[in-house]
Amino acid sequence: xxxxxxxxxxxxxxxxxxxxxxxILAGLSSVITEQLxxxxxxxxxxxxxxxxxxxxxxxxxxxxxxxxxxxxxKRAVKVSAGQSxxxxxxxx
Numbered sequence: 309x310x311x312x313x314x315x316x317x318x319x320x321x322x323x324x325x326x327x328x329x330x331x332i333l334a335g336l337s338s339v340i341t342e343q344l345x346x347x348x349x350x351x352x353x354x355x356x357x358x359x360x361x362x363x364x365x366x367x368x369x370x371x372x373x374x375x376x377x378x379x380x381x382k383r384a385v386k387v388s389a390g391q392s393x394x395x396x397x398x399x400x
Contacts, residue, residue, distance in 0.1 A: 354392035
């Protein structure tokens with residue numbers, strides 16, 4: 309499902325306009341991004357949790373040549389499914 313299909317499905321389920329739903333999704337995306345940039349954790353209980361994790365620098369290996377290389381430290385996004393979502397997907 310792409311964004312357009314998601315917007316249409318939400319609009320149909322809620323009785324809202326596609327334009328309003330699209331604006332809400334844009335706002336949700338913006339707020340989550342802003343909070344993650346600040347290092348904050350964002351949780352929608354039972355559904356999903358977004359948080360950042362610092363990855364340490366490490367040594368890797370080029371699989372084609374076997375040559376070792378340095379992988380720089382970075383900040384990454386972690387996304388975890390909530391219990392309600394996990395149960396629904398598992399069919400429980």
